[in-house]
Amino acid sequence: MTNLTATSRLFPHRHLLGIEGLAPEDIIQLLDLADEAVEVSRQVEKKKATLRGRTQINLFFEASTRTQASFELAGKRLGADVMNMSVGSSSIKKGETLIDTAMTLNAMRPDLIVVRHHSAGAVQLLARKVDCSVINAGDGQHEHPTQALLDALTIRRNKGRIRGLVVAICGDILHSRVARSNLILLNALGADVRVVGPSTLLPPGIENMGAKVFTNMREGLKDADIVMMLRLQRERMNGSFVPSVKEYFRYFGLDAEKLAIAKPDALVMHPGPMNRGVEIASDIADGAQSLIREQVEMGVAVRMAVLEALSKHLPNSEVRP
Amino acid sequence: MTTPRPVLIINAHLVDPLTATETQGAIAVEHGVIHAWGRAIDASAPPEGALVIDGRGRTLSPGLVDLRAFVGEPGAEHRETLTSASRAAAAGGVTTVVSMPETNPPVDDPAVVDYLVRRAREKAGVRLLPAAALTKGLNGKEMTEIGLLGEAGAVFFTDGARSIANAQVMRRALTYARDFGALIVHHVEDAFLADGGVMNEGELSSRLGLPGIPREAETIMLERDISLVRLTGGRYHAAMISCAASLAIIARAKAEGLPVTCGVSINNLTLNENDISTYRTFLKLSPPLRHEDDRCAMVEGVASGLIDVIVSDHNPQDVETKRQPFAECADGAIGLETMLSAALRLVHSGDVTLPRLMQALSMRPADLIGLPQGRLLKGAPADIILFDPDEPFVLNPDTLHSRCKNTPFDGARLQGRVHMTMVGGRVVHEA
Numbered sequence: 044m045t046n047l048t049a050t051s052r053l054f055p056h057r058h059l060l061g062i063e064g065l066a067p068e069d070i071i072q073l074l075d076l077a078d079e080a081v082e083v084s085r086q087v088e089k090k091k092a093t094l095r096g097r098t099q100i101n102l103f104f105e106a107s108t109r110t111q112a113s114f115e116l117a118g119k120r121l122g123a124d125v126m127n128m129s130v131g132s133s134s135i136k137k138g139e140t141l142i143d144t145a146m147t148l149n150a151m152r153p154d155l156i157v158v159r160h161h162s163a164g165a166v167q168l169l170a171r172k173v174d175c176s177v178i179n180a181g182d183g184q185h186e187h188p189t190q191a192l193l194d195a196l197t198i199r200r201n202k203g204r205i206r207g208l209v210v211a212i213c214g215d216i217l218h219s220r221v222a223r224s225n226l227i228l229l230n231a232l233g234a235d236v237r238v239v240g241p242s243t244l245l246p247p248g249i250e251n252m253g254a255k256v257f258t259n260m261r262e263g264l265k266d267a268d269i270v271m272m273l274r275l276q277r278e279r280m281n282g283s284f285v286p287s288v289k290e291y292f293r294y295f296g297l298d299a300e301k302l303a304i305a306k307p308d309a310l311v312m313h314p315g316p317m318n319r320g321v322e323i324a325s326d327i328a329d330g331a332q333s334l335i336r337e338q339v340e341m342g343v344a345v346r347m348a349v350l351e352a353l354s355k356h357l358p359n360s361e362v363r364p
Numbered sequence: 365m366t367t368p369r370p371v372l373i374i375n376a377h378l379v380d381p382l383t384a385t386e387t388q389g390a391i392a393v394e395h396g397v398i399h400a401w402g403r404a405i406d407a408s409a410p411p412e413g414a415l416v417i418d419g420r421g422r423t424l425s426p427g428l429v430d431l432r433a434f435v436g437e438p439g440a441e442h443r444e445t446l447t448s449a450s451r452a453a454a455a456g457g458v459t460t461v462v463s464m465p466e467t468n469p470p471v472d473d474p475a476v477v478d479y480l481v482r483r484a485r486e487k488a489g490v491r492l493l494p495a496a497a498l499t500k501g502l503n504g505k506e507m508t509e510i511g512l513l514g515e516a517g518a519v520f521f522t523d524g525a526r527s528i529a530n531a532q533v534m535r536r537a538l539t540y541a542r543d544f545g546a547l548i549v550h551h552v553e554d555a556f557l558a559d560g561g562v563m564n565e566g567e568l569s570s571r572l573g574l575p576g577i578p579r580e581a582e583t584i585m586l587e588r589d590i591s592l593v594r595l596t597g598g599r600y601h602a603a604m605i606s607c608a609a610s611l612a613i614i615a616r617a618k619a620e621g622l623p624v625t626c627g628v629s630i631n632n633l634t635l636n637e638n639d640i641s642t643y644r645t646f647l648k649l650s651p652p653l654r655h656e657d658d659r660c661a662m663v664e665g666v667a668s669g670l671i672d673v674i675v676s677d678h679n680p681q682d683v684e685t686k687r688q689p690f691a692e693c694a695d696g697a698i699g700l701e702t703m704l705s706a707a708l709r710l711v712h713s714g715d716v717t718l719p720r721l722m723q724a725l726s727m728r729p730a731d732l733i734g735l736p737q738g739r740l741l742k743g744a745p746a747d748i749i750l751f752d753p754d755e756p757f758v759l760n761p762d763t764l765h766s767r768c769k770n771t772p773f774d775g776a777r778l779q780g781r782v783h784m785t786m787v788g789g790r791v792v793h794e795a
Binding site for chain 1: 565566567568569570571572573574575576642643683684687688689690691692
């Protein structure tokens with residue numbers, strides 16, 4: 044699977060702050076690198092030396108077991124020293140601004156900071172203030188680029204392509220950074236993207252962002268190649284955005300009956316963690332068409348690919364301007 | 365205080381909002397008031413001891429009257445004091461500033477009004493007049509002592525950046541205020557509909573992943589208020605409108621003859637939501653910056669006179685309230701010192717004439733609070749400014765006099781610089 048262009052091409056960005064701003068060839072380069080990383084991760088010897096001597100800080104302002112673990116493994120497999128910092132917003136010292144936090148960390152001379160923050164734009168703000176490379180691991184309702192990349196990798200490995208596929212993103216589009224990043228990425232690579240959800244969970248102007256909008260899931264799933272389900276946060280279930288879990292599952296939960304409307308070889312995805320029986324039926328989540336566990340494996344590979352792509356831009360690298 | 369010496373300003377381009385005229389000529393100031401002005405003034409024989417200023421190449425107009433500034437004194441002196449606000453105002457050609465009641469303690473007691481009036485006289489070169497809270501503790505529930513606060517010197521009644529959610533409270537306040545001829549100024553936003561929102565709702569907010577504030581949060585509140593004005597007959601001023609739909613509502617209310625006026629923030633006149641670009645927190649404002657179509661409607665509103673006044677909405681915020689992610693930072697931008705330069709963009713673009721602009725910046729706001737300023741009229745206080753409307757510059761925030769530097773025009777190219785500000789015949793700023 045060695046792809047010469049993937050490793051020899053200089054990735055033209057110092058940070059990964061979002062899918063927006065990436066050219067299609069940048070995305071393809073990351074996916075090609077990730078394909079190689081999958082091979083490395085399946086060997087007995089999983090360790091590479093790409094980031095040997097480098098320090099990676101995982102700065103999580105929002106709890107996330109799987110994304111943080113995934114970035115930690117990816118960094119370690121590439122030889123970096125990885126430090127995890129979980130900053131519950133309650134424990135942030137009152138009065139310390141995000142910029143103060145950034146400057147403090149910067150003074151410790153890390154090479155990479157992976158950031159998750161509950162506020163849109165927070166990662167960009169931090170990236171402007173530090174000297175190292177910054178990776179967005181999810182900022183508010185804005186973007187979650189590595190999730191979109193791992194989804195694309197999973198799709199490409201299973202379908203052989205992305206161009207021309209009908210991808211239905213279903214559920215809480217309004218609050219989902221995963222949906223935004225996926226929408227941009229899948230459009231850039233030529234997929235036919237649909238968003239499916241009740242109107243209370245669709246962001247204004249979504250129809251101008253490259254998605255066909257469906258408020259009826261049966262119509263939205265017709266001829267779909269990929270059904271991508273999103274998590275519905277518990278606090279949005281009871282009367283605020285949708286009346287009840289029961290009603291939501293009835294109209295927007297993925298069960299065998301609704302999945303049958305999609306193409307027979309349609310594949311099911313979910314960024315996790317799942318609410319079984321809310322947005323997805325248990326038998327579908329664990330069924331033959333589900334790629335949900337494979338997505339987790341691809342997550343580590345994609346994060347290795349991103350770290351590797353940015354490695355040439357780290358402090359004191361030769362190519363660094 | 366001693367009587368200021370006579371002043372004669374010659375060779376200036378005079379702009380008078382009252383007659384909406386522009387003439388070349390001179391202006392004579394004696395005992396702190398305008399003595400005479402126009403083409404016919406004899407510049408060759410100034411009164412004895414007079415200060416003679418050559419205004420060649422400069423424009424002379426009444427000073428700006430700003431109905432909306434957050435000052436910070438008492439309680440938040442680290443953000444702004446009466447002195448620093450006054451310096452910023454003088455440098456920006458603003459000769460009268462109305463301060464908002466959201467201080468600590470709030471301006472809901474005649475003693476606080478009295479304190480502010482006295483202290484402003486000592487500390488400020490420009491005229492700083494307090495607005496009082498409409499409800500006690502700015503809690504939106506019980507009305508303040510509108511009569512006593514007015515006697516102490518409060519120029520109008522408002523809860524500042526807060527809306528009165530309860531229609532009954534607003535109805536009673538409008539009804540009671542009517543007996544005193546008091547003006548009620550309201551921040552028109554439905555707090556429930558705007559809840560959680562941090563910018564204009566639309567495609568851009570979706571792209572940025574930021575919760576939006578729909579225009580309807582403004583129009584619903586405005587419609588409600590106007591219905592209550594119709595019911596009560598109270599004098600009402602919508603502090604700042606931001607969208608085309610609100611303008612239509614104001615037009616209907618005025619056509620009906622209701623005692624309704626409205627203002628617009630300088631920011632909503634000269635900036636739009638795209639200026640937020642990469643989450644620039646200095647552009648997080650309330651009301652939010654809207655679409656370019658809305659901004660154009662606001663400009664038309666000023667040109668037609670449907671919008672009565674332009675305000676700076678001066679709101680100093682410091683490091684700990686602004687150096688945060690967009691959604692978490694405080695609203696507000698400073699504006700006293702840049703209001704005139706920014707507003708002149710409308711003149712340079714050909715959308716608004718200079719006399720019309722000065723009506724919205726000076727005469728109409730003075731009228732609303734019953735001041736004789738805002739016009740070149742014999743006997744009116746000599747609150748006047750001399751500026752070059754064409755002088756270009758790039759704004760460097762470090763040169764601003766405000767204690768906080770949260771200007772949305774950071775690094776912007778502006779045109780129009782104030783060279784002299786006079787209050788009551790005394791020069792309070794020269795550049």
